[in-house]
Amino acid sequence: MRRDIFQAIADPTRRAILVLIAVQAMTPNAIAEHFDITRQSISKHLRVLSECDLLNQKQEGREIFYELKIEKMKEVDIWLDQFRKIMEEKFQQLDQLLYTIKNNKK
Amino acid sequence: MNLLFDFNVDKATKTIHITREFAADLDLVWDAFTKAEMLEQWSAPKPWRYRIKEMDFREGGRCLSAMVSPENATHWSLAEFIKIQPKSGFTSRNTFCDENGNVLNNNFSLTKNSFKAGSGITTVYIEKVFNDLSVVEMFVKMGFKEGTAAAMANLDEYLLTLVTNK
Numbered sequence: 001m002r003r004d005i006f007q008a009i010a011d012p013t014r015r016a017i018l019v020l021i022a023v024q025a026m027t028p029n030a031i032a033e034h035f036d037i038t039r040q041s042i043s044k045h046l047r048v049l050s051e052c053d054l055l056n057q058k059q060e061g062r063e064i065f066y067e068l069k070i071e072k073m074k075e076v077d078i079w080l081d082q083f084r085k086i087m088e089e090k091f092q093q094l095d096q097l098l099y100t101i102k103n104n105k106k
Numbered sequence: 107m108n109l110l111f112d113f114n115v116d117k118a119t120k121t122i123h124i125t126r127e128f129a130a131d132l133d134l135v136w137d138a139f140t141k142a143e144m145l146e147q148w149s150a151p152k153p154w155r156y157r158i159k160e161m162d163f164r165e166g167g168r169c170l171s172a173m174v175s176p177e178n179a180t181h182w183s184l185a186e187f188i189k190i191q192p193k194s195g196f197t198s199r200n201t202f203c204d205e206n207g208n209v210l211n212n213n214f215s216l217t218k219n220s221f222k223a224g225s226g227i228t229t230v231y232i233e234k235v236f237n238d239l240s241v242v243e244m245f246v247k248m249g250f251k252e253g254t255a256a257a258m259a260n261l262d263e264y265l266l267t268l269v270t271n272k
Contacts, residue, residue, distance in 0.1 A: 012118070076117065079242050080242060083242050087113065088111060089151045090151060091126050093148040094128065095128065097144070099129070101130075102130060102134070
């Protein structure tokens with residue numbers, strides 16, 4: 001199943017996991033130690049993050065390490081930044097319109 | 107004149123907060139946000155045009171409008187007015203739709219616009235809550251991405267800074 005990146009950040013535990021693995025690659029057990037929830041639900045969150053295509057998996061011996069795909073996280077910021085630019089441009093057009101109307105009244 | 111423009115995103119609550127000052131009195135700014143003939147003049151980034159097919163500005167009323175590309179491709183959207191307090195604020199529920207106002211999908215945003223009069227300046231505060239932040243992506247893609255050379259150039263530049271900052 002393919003999920004949207006926005007589903008990843010919708011949950012507070014998943015956001016916390018993303019912060020952890022952004023710093024260094026970690027095994028599921030090491031991640032679980034940071035939370036007061038079952039190893040099972042950590043696995044579930046990792047599965048969602050993986051389906052969002054946010055995780056790189058590295059096998060080292062018998063352990064699997066997870067790390068964050070930073071470039072995927074930036075997608076959200078890119079769209080939000082585009083949105084900000086669109087709003088900025090709209091407002092500048094409104095400035096111009098307001099200016100024209102005020103001058104016509106004089 | 108230096109007019110305030112503040113844009114903040116709270117990803118956790120999927121909310122965008124925008125504050126913007128305008129150099130005009132409240133009556134005029136209120137009309138610019140609520141009257142079809144004025145909205146059409148400023149709501150589309152060039153070279154797109156903004157056309158309003160229906161405007162019924164009252165609680166329970168709706169606004170059916172479209173972004174029109176230079177090639178005349180249209181992207182329709184619907185705003186349903188939930189609450190209106192004249193010269194003070196209004197709240198709408200926004201969705202993407204077809205030309206008859208039939209909603210395309212489950213995505214929506216709630217927009218609350220508040221207006222505050224100052225001396226020669228009106229401050230508009232906009233709060234947009236998205237049911238899913240991916241709507242922002244859809245908004246950008248559907249309304250503006252195609253044909254907006256300037257916006258694309260900005261995106262290219264932004265991508266370049268991301269790549270070089272790595």
